[in-house]
Amino acid sequence: MADEPLLEVTDLSVEFPTDDGVVHAVDRVSYSLAEGETLGIVGESGSGKSVTSLAILGLLPKRAKVTGSVRFLGRELIGMKDNEMRLLRGRNIAMVFQDALTSLNPVIRVGDQIAEAITAHRVISKHDLSARVIKLLELVGIPNPAERANQYPHEYSGGMRQRALIAMMIANEPDVLIADEPTTALDVTIQAQVLEVLERIKQRTSSAIVLITHDLGVIAGVADRVLVMYAGRQVELGTADDIFYRPRHPYTEGLLASLPRLDRRSGSERLHRIKGQPPSLLALPPGCAFNPRCPHAKHKSCDGPRPELVAIGRRAHLSACLRVDEIYAEAQESS
Amino acid sequence: MIKFIARRVFFSIPVLVISSFIVFWGIRETFDPTAKYRTSKDATRLIAEKRKELGLDRPIVVQWWTWATRFVRGDWGVSASTNGKVTAMTSRALGFTVQLIFWGVLISLVVAIAVGVYSAVRQYSVADVALTGLSYLGVAMPPFWFALLAIQFLSVEPKLRWHLDRPIFYFVGLHSTGQSGFNMDYVRHLVLPVLTLTVQTVAVWSRFQRAAMLDVLSADYIRTARAKGLRRRQVIFKHALRNALLPLVSQTAVDAGALFGGLIITESIFSIPGMGRLFIAALLVGDVNVILAWMLVGAVFVILFNLLADVVYGILDPRIRVQ
Numbered sequence: 001m002a003d004e005p006l007l008e009v010t011d012l013s014v015e016f017p018t019d020d021g022v023v024h025a026v027d028r029v030s031y032s033l034a035e036g037e038t039l040g041i042v043g044e045s046g047s048g049k050s051v052t053s054l055a056i057l058g059l060l061p062k063r064a065k066v067t068g069s070v071r072f073l074g075r076e077l078i079g080m081k082d083n084e085m086r087l088l089r090g091r092n093i094a095m096v097f098q099d100a101l102t103s104l105n106p107v108i109r110v111g112d113q114i115a116e117a118i119t120a121h122r123v124i125s126k127h128d129l130s131a132r133v134i135k136l137l138e139l140v141g142i143p144n145p146a147e148r149a150n151q152y153p154h155e156y157s158g159g160m161r162q163r164a165l166i167a168m169m170i171a172n173e174p175d176v177l178i179a180d181e182p183t184t185a186l187d188v189t190i191q192a193q194v195l196e197v198l199e200r201i202k203q204r205t206s207s208a209i210v211l212i213t214h215d216l217g218v219i220a221g222v223a224d225r226v227l228v229m230y231a232g233r234q235v236e237l238g239t240a241d242d243i244f245y246r247p248r249h250p251y252t253e254g255l256l257a258s259l260p261r262l263d264r265r266s267g268s269e270r271l272h273r274i275k276g277q278p279p280s281l282l283a284l285p286p287g288c289a290f291n292p293r294c295p296h297a298k299h300k301s302c303d304g305p306r307p308e309l310v311a312i313g314r315r316a317h318l319s320a321c322l323r324v325d326e327i328y329a330e331a332q333e334s335s
Numbered sequence: 336m337i338k339f340i341a342r343r344v345f346f347s348i349p350v351l352v353i354s355s356f357i358v359f360w361g362i363r364e365t366f367d368p369t370a371k372y373r374t375s376k377d378a379t380r381l382i383a384e385k386r387k388e389l390g391l392d393r394p395i396v397v398q399w400w401t402w403a404t405r406f407v408r409g410d411w412g413v414s415a416s417t418n419g420k421v422t423a424m425t426s427r428a429l430g431f432t433v434q435l436i437f438w439g440v441l442i443s444l445v446v447a448i449a450v451g452v453y454s455a456v457r458q459y460s461v462a463d464v465a466l467t468g469l470s471y472l473g474v475a476m477p478p479f480w481f482a483l484l485a486i487q488f489l490s491v492e493p494k495l496r497w498h499l500d501r502p503i504f505y506f507v508g509l510h511s512t513g514q515s516g517f518n519m520d521y522v523r524h525l526v527l528p529v530l531t532l533t534v535q536t537v538a539v540w541s542r543f544q545r546a547a548m549l550d551v552l553s554a555d556y557i558r559t560a561r562a563k564g565l566r567r568r569q570v571i572f573k574h575a576l577r578n579a580l581l582p583l584v585s586q587t588a589v590d591a592g593a594l595f596g597g598l599i600i601t602e603s604i605f606s607i608p609g610m611g612r613l614f615i616a617a618l619l620v621g622d623v624n625v626i627l628a629w630m631l632v633g634a635v636f637v638i639l640f641n642l643l644a645d646v647v648y649g650i651l652d653p654r655i656r657v658q
Contacts, residue, residue: 057562059558059561059562082567083566083567086561086564086565086566086567087564088564089561089562089563089564090562090563090564090565091564094562094563095562097555097558097559097562099555102554102555102556103555103556103558103559104556104559105556105559105560105574105578106556106578106652106653106654107577107578107651107652107653107654108573108574108577116560116563116565116569117563117564120563120564120565120566120569121564152653152654154653154654165559168559168563169562169563
């Protein structure tokens with residue numbers, strides 16, 4: 001890992017004023033991303049995963065209030081003029097969106113949509129451009145790329161659309177590729193293919209990848225580090241091993257426990273679930289946002305101040321559980 | 336594509352047949368062409384004679400069939416009130432209406448798209464709010480009143496104020512006597528009637544375009560286009576506008592087709608002998624041949640414009656291109 005982070009997010013908050021009050025979609029999120037690193041961001045729907053990324057790219061609607069700092073190679077992105085930001089989008093930081101069908105323009109040929117991503121940032125001859133487009137489609141594993149480039153999105157299958165979208169976003173070999181639930185709408189075999197494409201891209205280019213998902217299974221094989229988010233806040237950050245084998249937050253534990261597992265003797269055993277519903281972002285409980293659903297939250301201290309990420313031990317493993325020392329005291333000693 | 340068009344045309348034939356019969360029957364039921372003989376000395380005999388001569392004594396279906404077979408062969412009959420040939424009357428009237436609609440629709444489209452796109456891109460800006468207000472005014476203002484105001488303030492007043500020999504814009508016909516073709520005289524005649532037509536259509540169409548554009552601007556693929564780093568101009572005109580034109584295409588087709596029935600009020604105020612005036616004149620005297628010809632020509636244009644809309648749709652949107 002490089003010394004200087006490629007992307008450094010500090011206290012990023014996003015608020016949406018609504019008729020019912022202010023929605024705190026993202027509440028003081030901080031993380032850094034090193035060159036070539038893959039960061040997984042996990043959380044339920046509405047936990048602020050996508051909004052965080054859209055805020056980084058400056059793609060949120062105007063009414064969104066974004067505060068905090070996002071530094072890309074030392075340059076501050078928050079508050080940057082749109083025509084300046086435009087030059088970074090797609091070239092330095094690119095984002096693959098969740099719903100590939102609606103994310104592709106239905107009336108423009110796929111090849112042209114990819115070509116556009118290239119010509120937006122550099123001058124290139126027509127011949128080189130079409131060769132590059134075909135090469136990109138090939139890279140993401142689309143058969144007959146030359147022919148497929150002339151087709152429209154509706155002529156593509158779901159998995160192909162997602163891969164075409166990825167091709168579009170890696171066209172300029174971005175430094176940071178943010179993939180927002182790239183596999184959610186796809187069936188399992190196609191999911192594997194798309195993840196494979198991401199892995200291949202990572203090897204071919206030196207792109208750092210931010211992989212956003214609610215599926216821990218997807219993260220497990222790909223991510224170096226994992227950030228767990230809940231109700232717009234970060235609750236745990238650590239290496240993939242830390243998160244999967246030594247979770248230090250009850251929410252992360254709950255997420256892991258609710259994964260279906262083949263090695264567990266099931267039969268009558270029902271799938272674990274986290275009790276209750278995620279809180280409304282209009283009215284978060286005081287103190288820890290996970291408090292009402294937490295199996296360990298019997299203590300007064302859980303209602304206390306808003307928990308911050310705190311390092312556990314010497315490792316770069318951070319948890320926002322207020323009682324982390326008590327709950328995990330034994331595990332702490334043995335690890 | 337040709338097969339598709341042929342099929343559409345073929346399927347529209349029954350519509351024309353049925354609607355022409357209904358209109359034929361309606362007119363025969365409500366107007367009596369022999370009514371003018373009722374006060375004659377020898378009324379009963381004269382009416383019976385005339386009825387036989389006009390074929391009114393035969394069943395309505397037979398009458399209609401006679402008319403229809405002649406119509407298809409190009410014999411549209413003569414007008415009951417002027418004895419002129421209906422083909423000549425209709426084509427003359429159509430010529431005037433086509434000119435009005437051509438310029439009206441062309442200008443309306445350009446202005447409506449421009450206004451709609453601008454309003455959507457600058458949603459809730461002062462200009463957007465002002466344009467919204469204006470369009471409500473345009474919709475709410477009856478065309479006859481607008482036409483009269485336009486005549487007063489754009490033609491009569493300036494002429495009086497600056498002591499002109501002739502008004503800047505004329506408000507009778509499409510040419511001065513002795514003039515023809517496309518020239519300044521023509522333009523000076525066109526401005527006011529086309530303006531009257533345009534104000535109403537732009538008011539509605541620009542709202543349509545604004546709504547469609549707003550819809551498209553919040554689409555995911557617009558976000559993708561921005562995420563690629565495209566310029567704002569490219570995002571709006573290449574990615575958004577093409578998708579946002581679709582609803583207006585069908586709206587235009589329906590409206591333009593219907594306009595061929597005649598801009599009754601506009602044509603009346605500006606003394607343009609187009610389809611609208613032809614229809615009103617024929618309707619008042621139950622001139623069945625003229626009304627039927629008018630109706631069928633109008634229907635053909637509605638069908639034609641819908642066909643055109645389908646073709647344009649296919650060009651704009653590959654998803655609905657015909658195999």
